Amino acid sequence: MADQSIIRITKEIGELQKNTNLSLAVAFRDRDVRNVKALIIGPHETPYEFGFFEFAVKFNKEYPRKSPSVTGTTTNSGRCRFNPNIYASGKVCLSILGTWRGERGEEWSPAQGLESILVSIQSLMSANPYENEPGFEDANESHDKKNQKEYIAKIRHETLRISIIQRLEEYLGIPGSSVALPVPSGQYDFEVDMDDDIEIDDASVPWEPFKDLCKHRFLWYYDSYLETIKKAKEEVKDGQPFVRMPFEGTSNTMDGKFNYTELEARIRQVKAALDAEPEKWALEGASAKMKDSTVAVNLARQFEQIKESFKRSEEPHNIELVDGNPFVWHLTYFGRPMTNLDGGMFRIKINFSPRFPEEQPRIKFLTPMFHHRIAADGTPCYFPNPNRREDVKQHIEAIIAALEDEEPKYDPRTQVNLEAHKLYWGSADERKIYNRQLRRSVQRSMEDF
Structure with missing residues (x-):
């Protein structure tokens, strides 16, 4: 039974x-498949929007006959209850987990699994979580409506503060965060050979499997975070205390005060630190190249293969190394004929980490493009094949596919350029405005090239 369970x-x-689910991620250490970390990204148009919520999932030996245990770990060290069903202690109240009484048929069955559990937890992160509390499902009195608004407001604030800003500050080792990781990403001593075989006890090393994912998603959603802060500043004042809900207890609550001015300063600092990382990678990469590190040799080989494939194919695109550094590429993308991109010439910078592919490349359009899948700062929203993360060509192909997709499916999780996204998915007249602005950016690219 144990083997079948594993x-x-x-x-x-x-x-x-x-799969390509943009809201869920899971990871485990090779030595311990029964202990899993899971990340849920907060749903669009909820107070949890684009937040990073982590959970620890522990599978027992009788799984799937018995459900696993799930504990929320994004709780500000046990001080924040993010939902009526997600306690400050980390307890997750769900009937399928056996932690809450449910209706007949809602209990656990072997037909369910990890994904159904995570989707169920994500469904708790609704637009009006006040209604999740038993007895408050149909609460519509005037004081309830006021409480609903107050509850949403403080969840939105703490989603930004704890699940996003605090998490990224910890990853980046920014002073002032609650916990500073011992070695911030991108700040290794150049004298350390990245290929050295060093015996390290896994249990003693902080394990952050979602660090790179959260950094990339932060860059996707940065403008959305700023827009949330801007709107919230119009609704609440700095120093205004949170309102305690009737179902919140002394040790199981979300207490605090609003301070969006501070959050804005901190989130801008996080963005600046992330923007600085690729330059550090370039310096590390130059050192790694001199030592013929495995990653440097691999990237140089892939560069030559891709450059040759562009020459052999009908694709006009071109790539060059920046200063001969295999960790920094310039890609020139030529817009596909007979589309709104026709005639465009866009320069794209691709930075690789010496820890590639564990850390995925940071990509930025140096030539501005008005596109619903390109953030205002030039960061593209694209989906590399999760099974070929080490293949640079498929990253390039995925970026081009995102640019040239003429019939994309609507997905609010790809909302990386607020203005372009709104116009593209708006009315017919708004789509025309979008197309005109895209064409203008194409024309400017030809003039500036």
Whole structure:
């Protein structure tokens, strides 16, 4: 039974890691498949929007006959209750987990699995979580409506403060965060050979499997975070205390005060630190090249292969190394004929980490493009094949596919350029405005090239 249990767990994790669900991620250490970390990204148009919420999932030996245990770990060290069903202690109240009484048929069954658990938890992160509290499902009195608004307001603030800003500050080792990681990403001593075989005890090393993912998503959603702060500043004042809900207890609550001025300063500092990382990678990469590190040799080989493939194909695109550094590429993208991109010439910078592919490349359009999948700062929203993360060509192909997709499916999680996204998915007249602005950016690219 134990072996079958592990096979089932491994299969479920593999399926989740292979799919392109933009809201869920899972990871485990090779030595311990029964202990899984999961990340849920807060749904659009909720107070949890684009927040990073982590959970610890522990599978018992009787799984799938019995459900795993799930504990929320994004709680500000046990001081923040993010939802009526997600306690400050980390307890997750769900009938399928056996932690809450539910209706007949809502209890756990072997037909369910890790994905259904995570989707169920994500469904708790609704636009009006006040209604999740038993007895408050249909609360519509005037004081309830006031409480609903107050509850949403403080969840929105703490989603930004704890799940996003605090998490990224910890990843980046920014002073003032609650916990500073010992070695911020991108700040290794150049004298350390990245290929040295050093014996390290896994248990003693902080394990942050979602660090790179959260950094990339932060860059996607940065403008959305700023827009949230801007709107919230019009609704609440700095120093205004949170209102305690009738179902919140002394040790199971969300207490605090609003301070969006501070949050804005901190979130801009996080963005600046992330923008500085690729330059540090370039310096590390130059050192790694001199030592013929495995990553440097691999990137140089892939560069030559891709450059040759562009020459052999009908694709007019071109790539060059910046200062001969295999960790910094310039890609020139030529817009596809007979589309709104026709005639465009866009320069794109691709920075690689010496820890590639564990850290995925940072990509930025140096030539501005008005596109619903390109953030205002030039960061593209694209989906590399999760099974080929080390293949640079498929990253390039995925970027081009995102640019040239003429019939994309609507997905609010790809909202990286607020203005372009609104126009593209708006009315017919708004789509025309979008197309005109895209064409203008194409024309400017030809003039500036």
